[in-house]
Amino acid sequence: xxxxxxxxxRGAYSEIAARRFFGDEIEPVPYRTFEEIFSGVERKxxxxxIVPLENSxxxxxxxxYDLLLxxxxxxxxxxxxxxxHNLIVHPGTPASxxxxxxxxxxxxxxxxxxxxxxxxxxxIPAYDTAGAVKLIKEQGLTDAAAxxxxxxxxxxxxxxxxxxxxxxxxxxxxxxxxxxxAAVTPNAKKTSIVFSLRNLPxxxxxxxxxxxxxxxxxxxxxxRPLHGKPWEYFFYVDFAGTxxxxxxxxxxxxxxxxxxxxxxxxxx
Amino acid sequence: xxxxxxxxxRGAYSEIAARRFFGDEIEPVPYRTFEEIFSGVERKxxxxxIVPLENSxxxxxxxxYDLLLxxxxxxxxxxxxxxxHNLIVHPGTPASxxxxxxxxxxxxxxxxxxxxxxxxxxxIPAYDTAGAVKLIKEQGLTDAAAxxxxxxxxxxxxxxxxxxxxxxxxxxxxxxxxxxxAAVTPNAKKTSIVFSLRNLPxxxxxxxxxxxxxxxxxxxxxxRPLHGKPWEYFFYVDFAGTxxxxxxxxxxxxxxxxxxxxxxxxxx
Numbered sequence: 095x096x097x098x099x100x101x102x103x104r105g106a107y108s109e110i111a112a113r114r115f116f117g118d119e120i121e122p123v124p125y126r127t128f129e130e131i132f133s134g135v136e137r138k139x140x141x142x143x144i145v146p147l148e149n150s151x152x153x154x155x156x157x158x159y160d161l162l163l164x165x166x167x168x169x170x171x172x173x174x175x176x177x178x179h180n181l182i183v184h185p186g187t188p189a190s191x192x193x194x195x196x197x198x199x200x201x202x203x204x205x206x207x208x209x210x211x212x213x214x215x216x217x218i219p220a221y222d223t224a225g226a227v228k229l230i231k232e233q234g235l236t237d238a239a240a241x242x243x244x245x246x247x248x249x250x251x252x253x254x255x256x257x258x259x260x261x262x263x264x265x266x267x268x269x270x271x272x273x274x275x276a277a278v279t280p281n282a283k284k285t286s287i288v289f290s291l292r293n294l295p296x297x298x299x300x301x302x303x304x305x306x307x308x309x310x311x312x313x314x315x316x317x318r319p320l321h322g323k324p325w326e327y328f329f330y331v332d333f334a335g336t337x338x339x340x341x342x343x344x345x346x347x348x349x350x351x352x353x354x355x356x357x358x359x360x361x362x
Numbered sequence: 363x364x365x366x367x368x369x370x371x372r373g374a375y376s377e378i379a380a381r382r383f384f385g386d387e388i389e390p391v392p393y394r395t396f397e398e399i400f401s402g403v404e405r406k407x408x409x410x411x412i413v414p415l416e417n418s419x420x421x422x423x424x425x426x427y428d429l430l431l432x433x434x435x436x437x438x439x440x441x442x443x444x445x446x447h448n449l450i451v452h453p454g455t456p457a458s459x460x461x462x463x464x465x466x467x468x469x470x471x472x473x474x475x476x477x478x479x480x481x482x483x484x485x486i487p488a489y490d491t492a493g494a495v496k497l498i499k500e501q502g503l504t505d506a507a508a509x510x511x512x513x514x515x516x517x518x519x520x521x522x523x524x525x526x527x528x529x530x531x532x533x534x535x536x537x538x539x540x541x542x543x544a545a546v547t548p549n550a551k552k553t554s555i556v557f558s559l560r561n562l563p564x565x566x567x568x569x570x571x572x573x574x575x576x577x578x579x580x581x582x583x584x585x586r587p588l589h590g591k592p593w594e595y596f597f598y599v600d601f602a603g604t605x606x607x608x609x610x611x612x613x614x615x616x617x618x619x620x621x622x623x624x625x626x627x628x629x630x
Contacts, residue, residue: 150592266592299574311563324418
Protein backbone atom coordinates (compact mmCIF):
# COMPACT_ATOMS: atom_id res chain seq x y z
CA UNK A 95 0.00 0.00 0.00
CA UNK A 96 1.23 3.49 -0.87
CA UNK A 97 2.18 5.52 2.17
CA UNK A 98 0.95 9.12 2.15
CA UNK A 99 2.02 11.63 4.80
CA UNK A 100 -0.64 14.07 6.03
CA UNK A 101 -0.86 16.59 8.88
CA UNK A 102 -3.13 15.96 11.86
CA UNK A 103 -4.83 12.92 13.32
CA ARG A 104 -6.56 10.11 11.38
CA GLY A 105 -9.78 11.48 9.85
CA ALA A 106 -8.30 14.89 8.99
CA TYR A 107 -9.58 16.65 5.85
CA SER A 108 -6.12 16.01 4.34
CA GLU A 109 -6.67 12.26 4.71
CA ILE A 110 -10.05 12.51 2.95
CA ALA A 111 -8.41 14.45 0.11
CA ALA A 112 -5.60 11.85 -0.10
CA ARG A 113 -8.17 9.02 -0.37
CA ARG A 114 -10.04 10.85 -3.12
CA PHE A 115 -6.78 11.45 -5.00
CA PHE A 116 -5.18 8.00 -4.62
CA GLY A 117 -8.19 5.78 -3.81
CA ASP A 118 -8.73 3.87 -0.58
CA GLU A 119 -5.71 1.62 -1.11
CA ILE A 120 -3.33 3.94 0.72
CA GLU A 121 -1.71 3.90 4.13
CA PRO A 122 -2.23 7.39 5.56
CA VAL A 123 0.72 8.37 7.79
CA PRO A 124 -0.12 11.12 10.30
CA TYR A 125 2.52 13.82 10.90
CA ARG A 126 2.37 16.49 13.58
CA THR A 127 3.45 19.47 11.45
CA PHE A 128 3.68 20.52 7.80
CA GLU A 129 7.44 20.98 8.23
CA GLU A 130 7.79 17.32 9.27
CA ILE A 131 5.90 16.22 6.13
CA PHE A 132 8.30 18.18 3.89
CA SER A 133 11.36 16.77 5.73
CA GLY A 134 9.93 13.25 5.77
CA VAL A 135 9.34 13.20 2.00
CA GLU A 136 12.68 14.88 1.29
CA ARG A 137 14.55 12.25 3.35
CA LYS A 138 12.51 9.49 1.69
CA UNK A 139 10.96 8.28 4.96
CA UNK A 140 7.65 8.36 3.09
CA UNK A 141 7.22 8.43 -0.75
CA UNK A 142 4.76 11.33 -0.84
CA UNK A 143 2.79 13.80 1.22
CA ILE A 144 -0.34 15.90 0.91
CA VAL A 145 -0.56 19.50 2.17
CA PRO A 146 -3.13 22.29 1.82
CA LEU A 147 -1.98 25.30 -0.22
CA GLU A 148 -5.15 27.37 -0.28
CA ASN A 149 -8.65 27.60 1.16
CA SER A 150 -11.41 29.37 -0.76
CA UNK A 151 -12.40 31.38 2.34
CA UNK A 152 -9.18 31.80 4.35
CA UNK A 153 -6.75 32.18 1.42
CA UNK A 154 -3.24 30.82 1.00
CA UNK A 155 -1.57 28.63 3.61
CA UNK A 156 1.51 30.87 3.76
CA UNK A 157 3.60 28.43 5.78
CA UNK A 158 3.41 25.82 3.03
CA TYR A 159 4.43 28.38 0.38
CA ASP A 160 7.53 29.12 2.46
CA LEU A 161 8.24 25.39 2.89
CA LEU A 162 7.99 24.83 -0.90
CA LEU A 163 10.87 27.28 -1.29
CA UNK A 164 13.09 25.77 1.40
CA UNK A 165 12.68 22.08 0.53
CA UNK A 166 13.60 20.27 -2.68
CA UNK A 167 10.31 18.63 -3.55
CA UNK A 168 7.99 18.61 -6.57
CA UNK A 169 4.25 19.11 -6.77
CA UNK A 170 2.97 16.10 -8.72
CA UNK A 171 -0.79 16.45 -8.26
CA UNK A 172 -3.58 18.51 -6.74
CA UNK A 173 -7.12 18.02 -5.52
CA UNK A 174 -9.81 20.48 -4.49
CA UNK A 175 -11.75 19.15 -1.48
CA UNK A 176 -15.09 20.50 -0.27
CA UNK A 177 -14.83 21.05 3.49
CA UNK A 178 -17.97 19.92 5.36
CA HIS A 179 -17.87 20.52 9.11
CA ASN A 180 -20.00 18.37 11.44
CA LEU A 181 -20.91 18.55 15.12
CA ILE A 182 -19.65 15.27 16.60
CA VAL A 183 -20.43 13.76 20.02
CA HIS A 184 -20.37 10.48 21.96
CA PRO A 185 -23.27 8.31 20.67
CA GLY A 186 -26.46 9.30 22.50
CA THR A 187 -25.29 12.73 23.70
CA PRO A 188 -28.05 15.32 23.08
CA ALA A 189 -27.18 18.87 21.90
CA SER A 190 -28.54 20.23 25.21
CA UNK A 191 -25.80 18.36 27.13
CA UNK A 192 -22.94 20.00 25.20
CA UNK A 193 -20.98 22.43 27.39
CA UNK A 194 -17.68 22.60 25.43
CA UNK A 195 -16.91 22.42 21.71
CA UNK A 196 -13.39 21.51 20.59
CA UNK A 197 -11.91 22.14 17.15
CA UNK A 198 -9.20 23.88 15.15
CA UNK A 199 -9.62 27.69 15.54
CA UNK A 200 -10.34 28.07 11.80
CA UNK A 201 -13.12 25.44 11.94
CA UNK A 202 -14.64 27.14 15.01
CA UNK A 203 -14.60 30.44 13.09
CA UNK A 204 -16.13 28.86 9.97
CA UNK A 205 -19.07 27.52 12.04
CA UNK A 206 -19.67 30.73 14.01
CA UNK A 207 -23.32 31.15 12.94
CA UNK A 208 -24.30 27.64 14.02
CA UNK A 209 -22.28 27.87 17.24
CA UNK A 210 -23.88 31.18 18.26
CA UNK A 211 -27.11 29.21 18.81
CA UNK A 212 -25.37 26.92 21.34
CA UNK A 213 -24.94 29.72 23.84
CA UNK A 214 -24.07 27.59 26.84
CA UNK A 215 -21.20 25.84 25.07
CA UNK A 216 -17.67 27.19 25.41
CA UNK A 217 -15.53 27.08 22.26
CA ILE A 218 -12.08 25.59 22.91
CA PRO A 219 -9.30 25.70 20.29
CA ALA A 220 -7.64 22.35 19.55
CA TYR A 221 -4.56 21.25 17.63
CA ASP A 222 -6.64 19.93 14.70
CA THR A 223 -10.22 18.95 13.82
CA ALA A 224 -9.86 15.16 13.88
CA GLY A 225 -7.64 15.45 16.95
CA ALA A 226 -10.58 17.12 18.72
CA VAL A 227 -12.75 14.04 18.03
CA LYS A 228 -9.96 11.79 19.32
CA LEU A 229 -9.74 13.96 22.46
CA ILE A 230 -13.43 13.78 23.41
CA LYS A 231 -13.36 10.02 22.64
CA GLU A 232 -10.25 9.21 24.69
CA GLN A 233 -11.17 11.42 27.64
CA GLY A 234 -14.78 10.15 27.62
CA LEU A 235 -16.15 13.72 27.48
CA THR A 236 -19.93 13.17 27.25
CA ASP A 237 -20.66 16.86 27.85
CA ALA A 238 -18.48 18.00 24.92
CA ALA A 239 -18.57 18.01 21.12
CA ALA A 240 -15.97 18.30 18.36
CA UNK A 241 -16.16 19.84 14.89
CA UNK A 242 -14.59 17.64 12.23
CA UNK A 243 -15.20 15.40 9.21
CA UNK A 244 -17.63 12.47 8.88
CA UNK A 245 -14.56 10.24 8.47
CA UNK A 246 -13.19 11.34 11.86
CA UNK A 247 -16.57 10.56 13.50
CA UNK A 248 -16.68 7.05 12.04
CA UNK A 249 -12.98 6.26 12.69
CA UNK A 250 -13.41 7.03 16.39
CA UNK A 251 -16.89 5.46 16.67
CA UNK A 252 -18.58 8.76 17.42
CA UNK A 253 -21.90 10.22 16.30
CA UNK A 254 -22.63 13.10 13.91
CA UNK A 255 -25.25 15.19 15.73
CA UNK A 256 -25.53 17.79 12.97
CA UNK A 257 -24.12 17.71 9.43
CA UNK A 258 -22.76 20.64 7.40
CA UNK A 259 -22.67 23.30 10.14
CA UNK A 260 -20.29 25.67 8.27
CA UNK A 261 -21.48 29.26 7.60
CA UNK A 262 -20.54 29.19 3.93
CA UNK A 263 -20.87 26.00 1.87
CA UNK A 264 -18.46 27.39 -0.79
CA UNK A 265 -15.65 26.13 1.42
CA UNK A 266 -12.97 24.29 -0.54
CA UNK A 267 -9.36 23.50 0.21
CA UNK A 268 -6.85 22.93 -2.55
CA UNK A 269 -4.36 20.24 -1.54
CA UNK A 270 -1.18 19.35 -3.44
CA UNK A 271 0.76 16.09 -3.57
CA UNK A 272 4.48 16.37 -2.83
CA UNK A 273 7.13 13.97 -4.08
CA UNK A 274 10.92 13.82 -4.06
CA UNK A 275 10.99 13.06 -7.79
CA ALA A 276 9.36 15.28 -10.42
CA ALA A 277 6.84 13.53 -12.68
CA VAL A 278 4.54 15.15 -15.23
CA THR A 279 1.40 13.01 -15.46
CA PRO A 280 -0.37 12.75 -18.86
CA ASN A 281 -3.38 14.74 -17.59
CA ALA A 282 -1.26 17.54 -16.08
CA LYS A 283 -2.57 20.98 -17.00
CA LYS A 284 -0.87 23.54 -14.80
CA THR A 285 2.60 24.47 -13.56
CA SER A 286 3.69 26.20 -10.35
CA ILE A 287 6.86 28.25 -10.14
CA VAL A 288 8.52 30.63 -7.69
CA PHE A 289 10.86 33.46 -8.64
CA SER A 290 12.40 36.72 -7.44
CA LEU A 291 13.26 39.82 -9.45
CA ARG A 292 15.69 42.71 -9.45
CA ASN A 293 14.09 45.59 -7.56
CA LEU A 294 13.57 47.71 -10.71
CA PRO A 295 10.55 49.64 -12.00
CA UNK A 296 8.36 47.44 -14.17
CA UNK A 297 10.08 44.20 -13.13
CA UNK A 298 6.88 42.41 -12.04
CA UNK A 299 5.03 43.49 -15.18
CA UNK A 300 7.88 42.26 -17.40
CA UNK A 301 7.95 38.93 -15.58
CA UNK A 302 4.22 38.40 -16.17
CA UNK A 303 4.50 39.49 -19.80
CA UNK A 304 6.59 36.36 -20.59
CA UNK A 305 3.31 34.45 -20.15
CA UNK A 306 0.94 36.99 -21.74
CA UNK A 307 3.14 37.32 -24.85
CA UNK A 308 2.69 33.56 -25.37
CA UNK A 309 -1.04 33.46 -24.52
CA UNK A 310 -0.35 31.45 -21.37
CA UNK A 311 -3.05 32.08 -18.77
CA UNK A 312 -2.05 32.98 -15.19
CA UNK A 313 -4.13 31.11 -12.63
CA UNK A 314 -2.74 32.47 -9.38
CA UNK A 315 -0.13 34.85 -8.02
CA UNK A 316 1.07 34.94 -4.44
CA UNK A 317 3.91 36.96 -2.91
CA ARG A 318 6.02 36.15 0.15
CA PRO A 319 8.70 38.27 1.80
CA LEU A 320 12.32 37.81 0.77
CA HIS A 321 14.18 37.55 4.08
CA GLY A 322 17.08 39.98 4.48
CA LYS A 323 15.64 42.37 1.85
CA PRO A 324 12.68 44.20 3.42
CA TRP A 325 9.83 44.92 0.97
CA GLU A 326 11.22 42.63 -1.75
CA TYR A 327 9.33 39.45 -2.56
CA PHE A 328 9.31 35.93 -3.90
CA PHE A 329 6.45 35.54 -6.39
CA TYR A 330 4.61 32.24 -6.68
CA VAL A 331 2.79 31.87 -9.99
CA ASP A 332 0.51 29.09 -11.25
CA PHE A 333 -0.01 29.10 -15.02
CA ALA A 334 -1.99 26.94 -17.47
CA GLY A 335 0.25 24.47 -19.32
CA THR A 336 3.03 22.06 -18.44
CA UNK A 337 6.79 21.94 -18.80
CA UNK A 338 6.40 19.32 -21.57
CA UNK A 339 4.95 22.10 -23.73
CA UNK A 340 7.47 24.07 -25.82
CA UNK A 341 5.55 27.34 -25.45
CA UNK A 342 5.78 27.04 -21.65
CA UNK A 343 9.47 26.08 -21.84
CA UNK A 344 10.12 29.26 -23.85
CA UNK A 345 8.22 31.38 -21.33
CA UNK A 346 10.32 29.95 -18.49
CA UNK A 347 13.55 30.49 -20.47
CA UNK A 348 12.45 34.12 -21.02
CA UNK A 349 11.62 34.52 -17.31
CA UNK A 350 15.09 33.18 -16.50
CA UNK A 351 16.60 36.19 -18.32
CA UNK A 352 14.94 38.67 -15.96
CA UNK A 353 14.67 36.81 -12.65
CA UNK A 354 17.35 36.62 -9.95
CA UNK A 355 15.99 33.27 -8.72
CA UNK A 356 13.70 30.80 -10.47
CA UNK A 357 12.47 27.36 -9.40
CA UNK A 358 9.92 25.11 -11.05
CA UNK A 359 7.76 23.55 -8.35
CA UNK A 360 6.04 21.09 -10.70
CA UNK A 361 3.59 20.47 -13.55
CA UNK A 362 0.49 18.56 -12.48
CA UNK B 363 -4.14 65.69 22.08
CA UNK B 364 -4.85 63.58 19.01
CA UNK B 365 -6.32 60.19 19.88
CA UNK B 366 -4.85 57.25 17.97
CA UNK B 367 -6.32 53.74 18.21
CA UNK B 368 -3.83 50.85 18.29
CA UNK B 369 -4.09 47.11 18.98
CA UNK B 370 -2.65 45.61 22.14
CA UNK B 371 -1.59 46.97 25.51
CA ARG B 372 0.33 50.22 26.16
CA GLY B 373 3.91 49.80 24.92
CA ALA B 374 2.95 47.76 21.84
CA TYR B 375 5.07 48.17 18.71
CA SER B 376 2.02 49.89 17.14
CA GLU B 377 2.18 52.58 19.81
CA ILE B 378 5.89 53.15 19.12
CA ALA B 379 5.12 53.49 15.40
CA ALA B 380 2.25 55.92 16.16
CA ARG B 381 4.58 58.08 18.27
CA ARG B 382 7.19 58.16 15.51
CA PHE B 383 4.52 59.09 12.95
CA PHE B 384 2.61 61.73 14.94
CA GLY B 385 5.17 62.73 17.61
CA ASP B 386 4.78 62.25 21.36
CA GLU B 387 1.79 64.62 21.59
CA ILE B 388 -0.77 61.85 21.02
CA GLU B 389 -3.14 59.97 23.27
CA PRO B 390 -2.70 56.27 22.37
CA VAL B 391 -6.02 54.42 22.76
CA PRO B 392 -5.58 50.64 23.21
CA TYR B 393 -8.07 48.35 21.41
CA ARG B 394 -8.34 44.61 21.87
CA THR B 395 -8.65 43.63 18.17
CA PHE B 396 -7.93 45.04 14.70
CA GLU B 397 -11.63 44.74 13.88
CA GLU B 398 -12.51 47.02 16.80
CA ILE B 399 -10.03 49.64 15.52
CA PHE B 400 -11.66 49.64 12.06
CA SER B 401 -15.17 49.90 13.58
CA GLY B 402 -14.08 52.54 16.09
CA VAL B 403 -12.61 54.81 13.39
CA GLU B 404 -15.56 54.19 11.05
CA ARG B 405 -18.06 55.18 13.77
CA LYS B 406 -15.89 58.20 14.68
CA UNK B 407 -15.27 57.04 18.25
CA UNK B 408 -11.62 57.84 17.56
CA UNK B 409 -10.29 60.07 14.71
CA UNK B 410 -7.65 57.64 13.46
CA UNK B 411 -6.05 54.27 13.99
CA ILE B 412 -2.76 52.52 13.23
CA VAL B 413 -2.57 48.90 12.05
CA PRO B 414 0.24 46.69 10.70
CA LEU B 415 -0.15 45.65 7.05
CA GLU B 416 3.09 43.79 6.50
CA ASN B 417 6.16 42.44 8.27
CA SER B 418 9.43 41.99 6.40
CA UNK B 419 9.81 38.43 7.76
CA UNK B 420 6.24 37.13 8.25
CA UNK B 421 4.62 38.81 5.25
CA UNK B 422 1.21 40.44 4.93
CA UNK B 423 -1.19 40.72 7.85
CA UNK B 424 -4.02 39.11 5.88
CA UNK B 425 -6.73 39.98 8.39
CA UNK B 426 -6.10 43.71 7.92
CA TYR B 427 -6.26 43.37 4.12
CA ASP B 428 -9.69 41.78 4.54
CA LEU B 429 -10.78 44.53 6.95
CA LEU B 430 -9.69 47.25 4.47
CA LEU B 431 -12.19 45.77 1.99
CA UNK B 432 -15.09 45.53 4.44
CA UNK B 433 -14.78 48.94 6.11
CA UNK B 434 -15.05 52.40 4.55
CA UNK B 435 -11.79 53.94 5.66
CA UNK B 436 -8.86 55.61 3.94
CA UNK B 437 -5.15 55.02 4.35
CA UNK B 438 -3.68 58.48 5.02
CA UNK B 439 -0.11 57.61 6.02
CA UNK B 440 2.40 54.84 6.59
CA UNK B 441 5.49 54.18 8.65
CA UNK B 442 8.04 51.39 8.60
CA UNK B 443 9.11 50.45 12.13
CA UNK B 444 12.17 48.37 13.02
CA UNK B 445 11.07 45.66 15.48
CA UNK B 446 13.56 45.16 18.33
CA HIS B 447 12.63 42.42 20.78
CA ASN B 448 13.97 42.51 24.35
CA LEU B 449 13.98 40.06 27.25
CA ILE B 450 12.16 41.86 30.07
CA VAL B 451 11.98 40.91 33.77
CA HIS B 452 11.20 42.32 37.20
CA PRO B 453 14.13 44.56 38.26
CA GLY B 454 16.86 42.40 39.80
CA THR B 455 15.71 39.06 38.35
CA PRO B 456 18.73 37.18 36.93
CA ALA B 457 18.47 35.15 33.70
CA SER B 458 19.09 31.96 35.69
CA UNK B 459 15.82 32.49 37.62
CA UNK B 460 13.65 32.61 34.48
CA UNK B 461 11.42 29.53 34.20
CA UNK B 462 8.71 30.88 31.83
CA UNK B 463 8.84 33.34 28.94
CA UNK B 464 5.63 35.04 27.82
CA UNK B 465 5.06 36.77 24.48
CA UNK B 466 3.06 36.82 21.25
CA UNK B 467 3.68 33.55 19.34
CA UNK B 468 5.31 35.45 16.45
CA UNK B 469 7.74 37.21 18.80
CA UNK B 470 8.62 33.87 20.46
CA UNK B 471 9.31 32.45 17.00
CA UNK B 472 11.39 35.45 15.95
CA UNK B 473 13.64 34.99 19.03
CA UNK B 474 14.01 31.22 18.73
CA UNK B 475 17.83 31.22 18.50
CA UNK B 476 18.24 33.26 21.69
CA UNK B 477 15.53 31.29 23.52
CA UNK B 478 17.09 27.92 22.65
CA UNK B 479 19.95 28.87 25.03
CA UNK B 480 17.48 29.29 27.92
CA UNK B 481 16.69 25.59 28.01
CA UNK B 482 14.96 25.52 31.37
CA UNK B 483 12.45 28.22 30.42
CA UNK B 484 9.06 27.25 29.02
CA UNK B 485 7.74 29.43 26.19
CA ILE B 486 4.13 30.52 26.79
CA PRO B 487 2.08 32.27 24.08
CA ALA B 488 0.39 35.51 25.16
CA TYR B 489 -2.23 37.80 23.66
CA ASP B 490 0.38 40.43 22.73
CA THR B 491 3.97 41.45 23.50
CA ALA B 492 3.31 44.46 25.76
CA GLY B 493 0.45 42.51 27.39
CA ALA B 494 3.01 39.88 28.40
CA VAL B 495 5.03 42.55 30.26
CA LYS B 496 1.85 43.78 31.95
CA LEU B 497 1.06 40.18 32.96
CA ILE B 498 4.38 39.42 34.67
CA LYS B 499 4.21 42.86 36.34
CA GLU B 500 0.64 42.54 37.66
CA GLN B 501 1.00 38.93 38.76
CA GLY B 502 4.39 39.61 40.38
CA LEU B 503 6.04 36.78 38.43
CA THR B 504 9.70 37.03 39.48
CA ASP B 505 10.55 33.69 37.86
CA ALA B 506 9.22 34.75 34.44
CA ALA B 507 10.22 37.03 31.55
CA ALA B 508 8.40 38.71 28.68
CA UNK B 509 9.54 39.58 25.16
CA UNK B 510 8.47 43.08 24.12
CA UNK B 511 9.62 46.63 23.34
CA UNK B 512 11.81 48.95 25.44
CA UNK B 513 8.76 51.21 25.76
CA UNK B 514 6.72 48.40 27.34
CA UNK B 515 9.54 47.73 29.85
CA UNK B 516 9.72 51.38 30.91
CA UNK B 517 5.91 51.92 31.01
CA UNK B 518 5.51 49.02 33.46
CA UNK B 519 8.69 49.81 35.43
CA UNK B 520 10.39 46.58 34.40
CA UNK B 521 14.01 45.84 33.44
CA UNK B 522 15.50 44.94 30.06
CA UNK B 523 17.77 41.97 30.79
CA UNK B 524 18.91 41.55 27.17
CA UNK B 525 18.39 43.91 24.23
CA UNK B 526 17.77 42.94 20.59
CA UNK B 527 17.25 39.18 21.01
CA UNK B 528 15.59 38.64 17.58
CA UNK B 529 17.19 36.12 15.17
CA UNK B 530 17.13 38.49 12.22
CA UNK B 531 17.69 42.24 12.67
CA UNK B 532 16.09 42.96 9.24
CA UNK B 533 12.76 42.85 11.02
CA UNK B 534 10.48 45.72 10.01
CA UNK B 535 6.74 46.19 10.20
CA UNK B 536 4.92 48.54 7.86
CA UNK B 537 2.05 50.26 9.68
CA UNK B 538 -0.65 52.38 8.01
CA UNK B 539 -2.74 55.19 9.44
CA UNK B 540 -6.51 54.83 8.94
CA UNK B 541 -8.97 57.70 8.84
CA UNK B 542 -12.67 58.11 8.05
CA UNK B 543 -11.88 60.97 5.66
CA ALA B 544 -9.51 60.68 2.71
CA ALA B 545 -6.70 63.24 2.64
CA VAL B 546 -3.74 63.30 0.27
CA THR B 547 -0.81 64.88 2.12
CA PRO B 548 1.68 67.01 0.10
CA ASN B 549 4.45 64.42 0.55
CA ALA B 550 2.25 61.46 -0.48
CA LYS B 551 4.04 59.21 -2.97
CA LYS B 552 2.06 55.98 -3.23
CA THR B 553 -1.51 54.77 -3.67
CA SER B 554 -3.18 51.54 -2.53
CA ILE B 555 -6.15 50.06 -4.37
CA VAL B 556 -8.14 46.81 -4.32
CA PHE B 557 -9.96 45.34 -7.32
CA SER B 558 -11.47 42.16 -8.73
CA LEU B 559 -11.57 40.99 -12.35
CA ARG B 560 -13.70 38.90 -14.67
CA ASN B 561 -12.34 35.35 -14.61
CA LEU B 562 -10.93 35.53 -18.16
CA PRO B 563 -7.54 34.55 -19.60
CA UNK B 564 -5.09 37.43 -19.41
CA UNK B 565 -7.29 39.50 -17.05
CA UNK B 566 -4.59 40.00 -14.39
CA UNK B 567 -1.97 40.90 -16.99
CA UNK B 568 -4.29 43.44 -18.61
CA UNK B 569 -5.07 44.98 -15.22
CA UNK B 570 -1.37 45.47 -14.46
CA UNK B 571 -0.70 46.82 -17.95
CA UNK B 572 -2.77 49.94 -17.16
CA UNK B 573 0.14 50.91 -14.90
CA UNK B 574 3.01 49.67 -17.10
CA UNK B 575 1.64 51.48 -20.17
CA UNK B 576 1.90 54.73 -18.19
CA UNK B 577 5.31 53.99 -16.59
CA UNK B 578 3.73 53.73 -13.14
CA UNK B 579 5.78 51.44 -10.92
CA UNK B 580 4.05 48.64 -8.98
CA UNK B 581 5.33 48.40 -5.41
CA UNK B 582 3.32 45.47 -4.09
CA UNK B 583 0.67 42.98 -5.12
CA UNK B 584 -1.35 40.82 -2.72
CA UNK B 585 -4.28 38.53 -3.45
CA ARG B 586 -7.11 37.48 -1.14
CA PRO B 587 -9.94 35.03 -1.80
CA LEU B 588 -13.24 36.30 -3.16
CA HIS B 589 -15.84 34.64 -0.92
CA GLY B 590 -18.53 32.72 -2.78
CA LYS B 591 -16.32 32.32 -5.89
CA PRO B 592 -13.67 29.68 -5.11
CA TRP B 593 -10.27 30.37 -6.76
CA GLU B 594 -11.17 33.93 -7.73
CA TYR B 595 -9.42 36.80 -5.99
CA PHE B 596 -9.36 40.38 -4.86
CA PHE B 597 -6.03 41.97 -5.84
CA TYR B 598 -4.46 44.61 -3.62
CA VAL B 599 -1.95 46.76 -5.48
CA ASP B 600 0.34 49.55 -4.23
CA PHE B 601 1.74 51.78 -6.96
CA ALA B 602 4.05 54.81 -7.07
CA GLY B 603 2.12 58.06 -7.52
CA THR B 604 -0.98 59.68 -6.03
CA UNK B 605 -4.55 60.28 -7.10
CA UNK B 606 -3.71 64.00 -7.52
CA UNK B 607 -1.59 63.01 -10.52
CA UNK B 608 -3.37 62.92 -13.90
CA UNK B 609 -1.35 59.95 -15.15
CA UNK B 610 -2.49 57.89 -12.14
CA UNK B 611 -6.09 59.06 -12.55
CA UNK B 612 -6.00 57.83 -16.15
CA UNK B 613 -4.59 54.46 -15.08
CA UNK B 614 -7.41 54.04 -12.54
CA UNK B 615 -10.03 55.07 -15.14
CA UNK B 616 -8.54 52.46 -17.50
CA UNK B 617 -8.57 49.83 -14.73
CA UNK B 618 -12.24 50.67 -14.11
CA UNK B 619 -13.02 49.52 -17.67
CA UNK B 620 -11.76 45.99 -16.99
CA UNK B 621 -12.43 45.45 -13.29
CA UNK B 622 -15.68 44.16 -11.75
CA UNK B 623 -14.91 45.96 -8.46
CA UNK B 624 -12.48 48.79 -7.76
CA UNK B 625 -11.82 50.75 -4.58
CA UNK B 626 -9.13 53.33 -3.88
CA UNK B 627 -7.80 52.76 -0.37
CA UNK B 628 -5.80 55.99 -0.25
CA UNK B 629 -2.80 58.00 -1.46
CA UNK B 630 -0.20 58.61 1.22
